[in-house]
Amino acid sequence: MNFLAYSAVTTAVYSENLPSLVEEIAHKERVQEPAFIIKCWKPTLRSIGQSMSTDGLKKILDDLKPKDEQLQMCLYLKHHHILK
Numbered sequence: 001m002n003f004l005a006y007s008a009v010t011t012a013v014y015s016e017n018l019p020s021l022v023e024e025i026a027h028k029e030r031v032q033e034p035a036f037i038i039k040c041w042k043p044t045l046r047s048i049g050q051s052m053s054t055d056g057l058k059k060i061l062d063d064l065k066p067k068d069e070q071l072q073m074c075l076y077l078k079h080h081h082i083l084k
Contacts, residue, residue, distance in 0.1 A: 009021055009024075009025065
């Protein structure tokens with residue numbers, strides 16, 4: 001039940017209320033936390049987006065694409081059970 005402590009559940013857990021608690025935690029994880037992050041970063045990202053050219057954005061996206069060397073290393077590590 002560590003996930004209950006992590007999720008800041010303060011309600012006593014019983015078999016009757018467990019489904020509603022899990023639903024509440026799921027809602028928090030899937031909706032509330034991302035919404036909070038979006039709210040915090042929105043002004044910064046908006047100003048960056050307004051000042052960036054299409055080519056600048058394309059360069060950022062291209063830089064995020066995996067390179068051959070990165071893929072080879074990942075496959076090597078997985079093959080040798082170093083990376084799971």
